[in-house]
Each structure stands twice: as structure tokens, then as C-alpha cells.
Amino acid sequence: MVETLSKYIGQIRKRWGLRAPRQLYRMLKLHQTAFDTILENMFATLEEVSGLFTFPIVASIAKMKPELVRLIESEGHEVASHGYNHVRYPTISAHARRQxxxxxxxxxxxxxxxxxxxxxxYDNYTDDMPELLEQTNLIWDGGFGYRPEHRERTHFFHVEIDGQESNVSYIPLNMWSDDYMIDRKGMEPKIISRVLKREMTKIAPTEGVIMFDLHPIRMGQKKYVGCFKEVIEHANSIGGWCTTPTEAVKYWNTHSKWKGDSKFCLLLTGDIDNWVFSDYLRRVLWRRRG
Ligand SMILES: [Zn+2]
Structure with a gap:
């Protein structure tokens, strides 16, 4: 066991350098809360303020607990694809990306x-990925817009493909993610709420859209889950519409404005990369071998 664990730590150290043991310990601690509980915490909080949430899920993980994926949808929230394996697309071939x-x-x-x-x-795209997305039935993408040149945008945008505008709507992704705020900056819930509210207040006058990536593994913990309530209440108080990307994109494409004449649109999203700690370890090992 000790030998296996030290092998894992070695693999992870290659990836994160000196931060490795700390990141491993952090994930281990977070995964002590069962994912069912994390989702229950989120559903209860979101329901209090009628907020919707979108969960991009790694498909190889999704198929291990399909009942949880269906539960998310039956609660009225949206499920999106976060790829089949959690790999950096630029490191694999175009064929493998498509697969x-x-x-x-x-x-x-x-x-x-x-x-x-x-x-x-990892919000990691190759330049030709919009062409690939265009060949599917997808209507929105929520990661390409994390590129520095798109991050500061305030509206959905389209990418030019062979001289034509893409059908897929691209959504700018705000830089204030939970991993940045919690793991990197060590922010407490009060500060996280303050930052997210500040970012929304900035976007409101543009009548545009703001999307956050707030991973359930952190934000669904009892300590942080209350942030969702504060953020959605603030959005409501300044005329925001908190919905899912599919609903928002469809509405915008038909009406060129937000539902109920809302001033702006708030999209709360958070990727699910693993259900349990061993999924996380397996992925890290798999990556190094692959
Ligand atoms: Zn991810």
C-alpha cells in the first residue's frame, strides 16, 4: 500500500512539481464527502433560490454512476459533455480527439x-476544434471561451469556419474559477461570494452573459455551497437570469434578448471529473502511461 501510494505521489509530482503532495491531500480530503452528498447540498441550495446549474461530466465517469447523471437532469439542471477521457486534447491526434x-x-x-x-x-482546445464541434448536434461550447482573447467578452460569439459563422455558440468563461480562488488563492467563502458578485455587477450594464466554472467537488461542500445562494440572490437583485446554457442560447438566438427582459444572463457551471478519489488517482496514472 505504502509502495503504491509513493508511486502515485511520484506520478503526480511530475505533473505538479512541489505542489504535488498538497494537491493529492486536498483531493483526498474533498473526496471524503460522497458525491451523492455534494449533489444533495447543491440541489437544496439551488432550489432555495430557483437557480439552475450545468454539469459538464467526463463520460467515462458518467457511465460508472448513470443514476447520478439522470438525477441531475431530473432535478432540472443541465448535463454537458466534458469529453470521454479527461485528456488534454492538444496532446492527442485529430483522429483521437474526434473519437x-x-x-x-x-x-x-x-x-x-x-x-x-x-x-x-482543462479548457484546452486546438485551433481546429470548432470544425469538429460543428459536425455534431451540439449548440454551445463552454471552454473555448476561456482563451485569453475571448475571456473578457460579454456576449456569445461564433467562430469563423471556411468563411462562415459557426452554428455552435461559444460562451466566454470567466477566469475566477473555484480552483483558482480556493486552491491557489486560499479564499474563504465570504470572499468567493464577493468576487463572483463583483464580476456579475461588472457584466450587468453590458446586457451580456457571464459564465463561471465552479466545480461541485469544492463548491458542493457544506463550507462553500452557500456561495451559490448569495450569488444567485445578487444576480436576481440586479436583474440577472440564472439559467442553463442551452436555454440561454436558444432564447438568445430566437429573441436577441434575455427572458423576461432580464438585464443579463448568469450561467453557473461546474465540471465533474471524478466521483471518487480512486477515479482521480487512476486518471493521473493513466495520463503518465498514455
Ligand atoms: Zn475537468
């Missing part, structure tokens, strides 16, 4: 979930 994306969509179809949106693992 990974299509395989993920097949998995969700088999589970009985309709998928309209996608976010690549």
Missing part, C-alpha cells in the same frame, strides 16, 4: 441524456 468527443456523446445517449453542450478537459 473521444463522439464516444462521450454516445455514452450520454445510452444513459438517456440529451447533450447540447461541451467543455474540453
Amino acid at each position: 473521444d468527443l463522439l464516444r462521450s456523446l454516445q455514452v450520454f445517449k445510452k444513459i438517456g441524456i440529451e447533450i447540447s453542450g461541451f467543455r474540453a478537459p
